[in-house]
Every structure is written in C-alpha cells, then in structure tokens.
Amino acid sequence: MPAEVYEDSLELTVGILEAVLPDSGQYLKSAYPFPSLKSTGRSERRTFRTIVLENAFLRATIVPDLGGRILRVFDKRTSAEILPIEPVTTVDGGTRGVEAPQGIQVRYTNADRPNALSTVNYQLVPADDEEDNAAVWIGEVGIGLSFNALISVPPDSSELNIELRLFNRLIGNTPYNGGISICLPDAKSYLSSIHPVADERGFVLYSKSRDCGLSVWTEAAKTLAVAEENKRLTLHRFGSKSKFALGPRQLDTLKFRIVPHSGLGHLPAVCSQLAMEVGSKGIALQATKRLENFKLLVLTKDGQSFESPIDAYAEHRKEISFASLSSRVSEVAVMDADRNVLLRHIVGSRFAPIRMRHRDAMDASANEETKLRRQMEKVLVTNPEFAKTLPSVRFEAHLLSAMRGASAGSDALLEQALIYNGEDHLTWWMKAIYKRLASGAQEESAELLNAHYLAPLEPALRGEGFLTQPSAQGRGANPILKPLAESPEQFIEVACLLIDLDLHSEASRFIDEALRHEDIPMLHYLQAFLLMQGTRMAVEAADQVRAASSKPFAPPFPWRKAEINALESLSSSFPNDDRLRQYLVATSLYSGPHPLA
Numbered sequence: 001m002p003a004e005v006y007e008d009s010l011e012l013t014v015g016i017l018e019a020v021l022p023d024s025g026q027y028l029k030s031a032y033p034f035p036s037l038k039s040t041g042r043s044e045r046r047t048f049r050t051i052v053l054e055n056a057f058l059r060a061t062i063v064p065d066l067g068g069r070i071l072r073v074f075d076k077r078t079s080a081e082i083l084p085i086e087p088v089t090t091v092d093g094g095t096r097g098v099e100a101p102q103g104i105q106v107r108y109t110n111a112d113r114p115n116a117l118s119t120v121n122y123q124l125v126p127a128d129d130e131e132d133n134a135a136v137w138i139g140e141v142g143i144g145l146s147f148n149a150l151i152s153v154p155p156d157s158s159e160l161n162i163e164l165r166l167f168n169r170l171i172g173n174t175p176y177n178g179g180i181s182i183c184l185p186d187a188k189s190y191l192s193s194i195h196p197v198a199d200e201r202g203f204v205l206y207s208k209s210r211d212c213g214l215s216v217w218t219e220a221a222k223t224l225a226v227a228e229e230n231k232r233l234t235l236h237r238f239g240s241k242s243k244f245a246l247g248p249r250q251l252d253t254l255k256f257r258i259v260p261h262s263g264l265g266h267l268p269a270v271c272s273q274l275a276m277e278v279g280s281k282g283i284a285l286q287a288t289k290r291l292e293n294f295k296l297l298v299l300t301k302d303g304q305s306f307e308s309p310i311d312a313y314a315e316h317r318k319e320i321s322f323a324s325l326s327s328r329v330s331e332v333a334v335m336d337a338d339r340n341v342l343l344r345h346i347v348g349s350r351f352a353p354i355r356m357r358h359r360d361a362m363d364a365s366a367n368e369e370t371k372l373r374r375q376m377e378k379v380l381v382t383n384p385e386f387a388k389t390l391p392s393v394r395f396e397a398h399l400l401s402a403m404r405g406a407s408a409g410s411d412a413l414l415e416q417a418l419i420y421n422g423e424d425h426l427t428w429w430m431k432a433i434y435k436r437l438a439s440g441a442q443e444e445s446a447e448l449l450n451a452h453y454l455a456p457l458e459p460a461l462r463g464e465g466f467l468t469q470p471s472a473q474g475r476g477a478n479p480i481l482k483p484l485a486e487s488p489e490q491f492i493e494v495a496c497l498l499i500d501l502d503l504h505s506e507a508s509r510f511i512d513e514a515l516r517h518e519d520i521p522m523l524h525y526l527q528a529f530l531l532m533q534g535t536r537m538a539v540e541a542a543d544q545v546r547a548a549s550s551k552p553f554a555p556p557f558p559w560r561k562a563e564i565n566a567l568e569s570l571s572s573s574f575p576n577d578d579r580l581r582q583y584l585v586a587t588s589l590y591s592g593p594h595p596l597a
Contacts, residue, residue: 179236190351524548529566
C-alpha cells in the first residue's frame with residue numbers, strides 16, 4: 001500500500017492534574033509563565049484526536065493535544081505494539097512539577113517541554129503518488145524557543161523519520177539542549193551491532209517480555225549525548241551538564257530514523273537495514289526494506305566458514321536453519337552486494353549498554369569528535385558568550401538596526417542580516433512585511449515563501465496572511481487565523497512581534513481580529529497600550545482595560561518585553577486596577593531570557 005496520513009481519534013486513560021496559578025502559595029516558580037501542575041491521583045477516560053502515519057509495515061499515532069508526542073508505533077508485520085499501551089500518567093519532575101514520560105517526544109532541554117501536555121499545531125502532508133512519503137508537520141511556539149518537526153513514513157520501508165528544526169526566536173542567547181526522549185520502560189537498551197568499518201551507529205531498545213522494540217539512527221550519532229534516564233532513552237545535542245545556549249535567531253536541525261523490530265524471539269543484533277537474532281538452531285532476520293543480493297557469512301567453532309546469498313523482505317521474517325552445520329556457530333556477518341560488512345555479531349557476546357555511552361565503542365576519528373565536543377562544552381560553560389559566533393554578532397547588529405529603523409532603509413539591513421543567517425524565518429518574515437508596506441503589494445512574496453519553507457507552522461506567517469487582506473468591517477472572524485486559536489498564546493506572540501517592530505497600526509489591526517477568535521486579557525491590555533501611544537485614545541483604552549480586568553486571573557501569563565512594557569505603562573494610567581496589577585506582579589516570577597535581551 002502507499003504511505004498515508006490521516007486524522008483519527010484514540011481513547012486513553014489519563015491522569016487528572018490540578019493547575020496551580022502564580023498567585024498561589026503552592027506555585028512552582030520554575031513553571032512561569034505557565035501554571036504549575038500537581039497530580040490529583042485520579043484518572044479518567046478521554047477521547048483524543050490523533051494523526052496517523054501508515055504504510056504496509058507500520059502505523060504510527062501522534063497525539064497533538066498531548067504535546068505532539070508519538071504515542072503508538074504498531075508493527076503490522078507481527079501485530080506488535082512497540083510502545084507499551086498504558087495509561088498516560090505523570091511523575092514528579094520538570095519545570096512545571098510533573099512530566100508524562102510516555103511515547104516519543106521533542107525536547108528543548110534536559111527536561112520535558114512546558115507544553116508537553118498541551119496542544120501543538122499540525123499540518124498534514126499527503127503523498128502525491130505511490131512512491132512519495134506521507135508526512136505531518138507538528139510545531140509550537142515556546143518560551144524563547146520554537147520547533148517545527150516533519151514526521152514521515154516512506155511507502156517501501158518499515159521506518160519513521162523525524163526532521164526536527166529547533167529555533168531560538170530571541171535576539172539574545174537562550175539555554176538549549178534539543179533532542180528527543182523515548183519511553184520503553186520494559187526494554188533493555190544497548191548499542192547497535194555495527195562493524196567498525198561501517199559509518200553508522202544506532203541505539204536499540206528491546207523488550208524481551210513483549211518481544212519487540214526499536215532502534216534509533218541519526219546522522220549526529222557520533223556527537224549526540226545519549227543516555228538511559230528514568231526508564232527513558234534520551235538523545236540530546238549536548239551532555240546533561242552542558243550550559244549551552246542557542247545564539248540569536250539560530251536554527252538547529254536534528255534528524256532521527258526510528259525502526260521497529262518485533263517477533264525475533266530474543267535481543268536482536270541490529271544495523272540500520274535489518275535486525276538479526278542468532279539462536280542455537282538458526283537465524284531470524286527482519287529487514288527494514290527489501291534487501292537483494294546480500295551475503296550471509298557464518299563462522300563455526302571448528303573454524304569453518306560458510307557464505308550464502310540472501311534476499312529479505314520487509315513484509316515478513318526470514319529464517320535460516322543451522323541444521324546442516326557440523327559445529328556450533330561462533331560468529332555471523334551480513335554483507336551487501338559490494339561485500340561491505342553491515343552487521344557483525346559474535347554469538348554469546350554481550351551487547352554494549354548505552355550507560356557506557358557510545359563513545360566507548362567509537363573508532364579513533366569519532367573519539368576525536370567527542371573530544372572536540374567536550375572542549376566546546378567546556379568553553380561554553382566558562383564563557384556563555386562563546387555561543388555568539390562572529391556571524392551571530394554581525395547578524396544581531398544588523399537585525400537590531402533594521403528593527404529600530406522601522407521600514408525606512410531596513411531592507412538593505414535585513415539583506416545583510418540574512419547573509420549571515422539565511423535560516424532565520426522571522427527575518428524573512430520581517431523583510432516581507434517591510435516590502436509590503438513600502439510597495440503596497442498584496443501578493444505572496446518570495447520572502448514569505450522562504451519563511452514558509454523554513455517554518456511551515458510559524459504563527460506570524462498566518463498573521464501576515466491576514467494583514468495582506470483588505471480590511472473587512474463588521475464581518476465574522478477571519479478563518480485564516482482560526483488555527484491559532486488551538487493555542488491562544490500564539491495570538492499574543494504575533495502581536496508582540498509586531499509591537500517589537502514598532503508596527504503599531506498593524507499590531508492593533510491584528511489584535512482586533514484576534515479578539516474575535518479568543519477573548520484573552522493580555523490582548524486587551526496590549527490594545528489599550530497601543531491606543532494610549534500615538535492616538536491618546538484614553539476612553540477606548542479604558543474600555544480595553546475594563547474588558548481585560550473583568551476576566552479571571554488565568555493563563556496565558558505575560559513574560560515578553562512588549563507585554564511587561566504595556567502593563568507598566570498602563571499601571572501608571574490605571575493605578576487602581578487590581579487585575580492589571582496582579583498580572584504585572586506575576587511577571588516578577590519570570591527569570592528567563594527576553595525577546596530583545
């Protein structure tokens with residue numbers, strides 16, 4: 001069958017959590033600007049919407065309302081659920097007080113994302129024909145960091161591919177250690193069985209009791225920090241003790257290939273193209289995709305060697321008997337058609353555990369890479385400003401100059417900034433805005449297309465899509481902004497980006513439309529601030545403040561410079577407004593980086 005992507009639903013048992021607000025004495029400061037969370041000890045059955053990626057060999061299920069985690073990987077060849085089917089329960093830890101370790105999830109740092117139990121954006125990418133991958137983009141805007149991840153399945157292979165783009169949205173360094181975590185609590189973890197000459201390295205999780213597991217492959221295996229922590233396999237850009245910061249508007253891209261294995265009877269030896277279990281009576285092979293003209297080399301204890309051609313198919317296991325051999329097998333190797341050794345397994349040997357760290361199995365060149373990475377980490381620990389490379393410094397200077405200069409003359413400055421950092425989709429977005437304001441053109445520009453390519457789910461792009469349309473007075477909510485209502489914080493993010501650029505009329509128009517979708521107190525405060533600036537429309541501003549203050553104290557809570565500046569400015573004009581003061585006081589809890597830090 002061709003690869004497919006579609007929407008579905010899944011009924012889950014989930015733990016019920018209690019939200020603790022910043023004005024509570026039990027609030028966990030590290031959670032700000034989110035509520036901190038406490039487990040109630042109770043659970044309930046709930047139906048969640050899901051995104052399913054499927055081909056002839058596997059079916060992967062993503063839950064966008066649980067942080068976009070991959071919660072199911074079903075191996076259709078053996079009817080095995082690779083990830084355990086269990087209630088989504090929490091454990092103590094993380095910045096918000098609890099974490100749900102289940103599934104495969106994206107991380108910004110060594111802890112789960114603050115939004116790991118909330119909603120992410122998504123966009124399906126169906127296959128154009130039978131030979132194409134089916135995929136889905138998932139993404140979110142976090143606190144200073146955002147991500148866009150393309151998760152895909154090919155039509156002809158039992159594998160799941162993740163391209164993860166992690167981006168520092170701020171013009172300043174942001175603490176960072178991006179990666180993923182994988183939870184298989186009943187699995188044994190070990191290194192893949194790769195011959196030293198093979199230029200690949202993988203990490204295996206396999207449950208003997210359920211006879212299934214998976215392997216993870218990445219181009220950055222030689223330098224990633226991989227560990228088994230609290231029954232999870234974690235793969236991060238740097239080690240857990242590193243003090244690494246992603247530079248201003250810098251993008252980091254990580255690619256992972258996840259391959260399911262099942263029905264092999266014991267812990268398999270694994271390479272990227274197949275898994276092999278060697279028993280006393282024979283070999284069981286499970287190919288990731290069709291293998292032709294491969295060679296199987298068997299060495300026996302009495303010194304004899306046997307070579308046999310093999311073809312294997314991803315649809316089912318291939319079994320090879322040792323019945324004709326006169327002696328027990330001591331070693332097995334698999335070679336491709338060019339006789340390159342892909343997998344080599346010594347019978348009876350132990351697999352290298354991940355807790356030894358993969359550097360113990362590396363060749364000399366890989367050890368040199370690890371030493372280099374550690375030297376870099378050491379410099380970063382002692383000098384965080386090292387994260388600002390010379391191009392980053394130049395980029396930051398040009399970008400700040402462009403922002404402070406409004407639209408006049410900004411185009412040349414933005415061109416210079418993009419020379420140093422062409423992967424910054426927000427600068428492409430800024431360039432598109434200034435181009436539109438200067439020319440009055442309403443069609444989609446090349447700059448916006450570049451931004452879409454880099455970050456398809458960026459909310460600012462939807463904001464610009466709305467702003468390019470003619471004003472429509474008295475009509476209902478514009479559908480182009482409807483997806484942002486899935487995570488209302490995005491409305492505030494876009495408004496603040498426009499305010500940071502001093503595009504007050506654009507920001508005001510956007511906020512007016514956003515309030516038709518979500519009645520958020522902070523949007524009212526931002527609109528009141530804008531009304532009090534050039535226009536001095538005090539009466540209208542007071543109406544906005546009253547609208548905000550009539551609502552309960554609730555998230556999303558302010559943390560951005562634009563939000564804090566607005567609250568401070570309004571507090572002098574409305575000193576007796578208790579709700580406004582409550583939000584302003586809450587900002588003192590925020591200790592992270594600011595957008596213009």
